[in-house]
Amino acid sequence: MHASSLSFRLAVLFVIAGMAMGIGMAATQNHALMPAHAHLNLLGWVSLFLFGIYYERRPALDVSRLAMIQVVLWSIGTVVLTVAVSAIHLGYQAADPVAALASLIVLAAMILFAYFVFRPARDVAHGRAAHLTPAE
Numbered sequence: 001m002h003a004s005s006l007s008f009r010l011a012v013l014f015v016i017a018g019m020a021m022g023i024g025m026a027a028t029q030n031h032a033l034m035p036a037h038a039h040l041n042l043l044g045w046v047s048l049f050l051f052g053i054y055y056e057r058r059p060a061l062d063v064s065r066l067a068m069i070q071v072v073l074w075s076i077g078t079v080v081l082t083v084a085v086s087a088i089h090l091g092y093q094a095a096d097p098v099a100a101l102a103s104l105i106v107l108a109a110m111i112l113f114a115y116f117v118f119r120p121a122r123d124v125a126h127g128r129a130a131h132l133t134p135a136e
């Protein structure tokens with residue numbers, strides 16, 4: 001599987017979970033899990049979908065093992081962070097070190113992504129527009 005496909009599939013699963021959480025908060029009028037909901041949606045849906053778009057536009061990177069590792073690392077960090085932040089806001093302060101660890105996991109995944117962005121652009125695909133020939 002390509003890194004972009006994995007990103008898109010996981011992103012959709014994350015946003016379904018995030019929306020269900022939002023509906024749960026609204027229905028119960030208990031917004032205690034709002035920080036966990038916000039992180040789940042912004043890390044799991046928005047960021048992951050953006051990674052997918054980036055990878056899809058760079059075919060060589062899209063099939064690389066390192067890009068898959070970045071997506072998997074990010075997704076594991078997102079799940080652990082969401083659970084830990086939920087636990088903290090439900091009163092389980094013991095989850096604090098777990099949230100700290102998860103935040104370092106997502107930071108590591110973002111640094112790996114930054115490496116892809118800053119290294120020489122050999123993986124950049126030429127867009128379709130680049131292949132169009134002007135009308136006669």
Ligand code: HEM
Nearest residue numbers: 015018019020022023025026031034037038041042045046
């Ligand atoms: C079915 C869909 C959704 C429902 C029912 C829902 C519901 C909620 C609720 C009830 C809150 C708490 C508001 C408060 O306490 O002030 C909230 C906060 C938030 N939601 Fe959602 N949400 C949904 C989808 C999303 C999505 C898709 C995203 C991001 C892409 C998102 C991002 C946020 C953020 C960032 C906050 C925090 C806002 C703040 O700091 O005041 N939500 N949501």
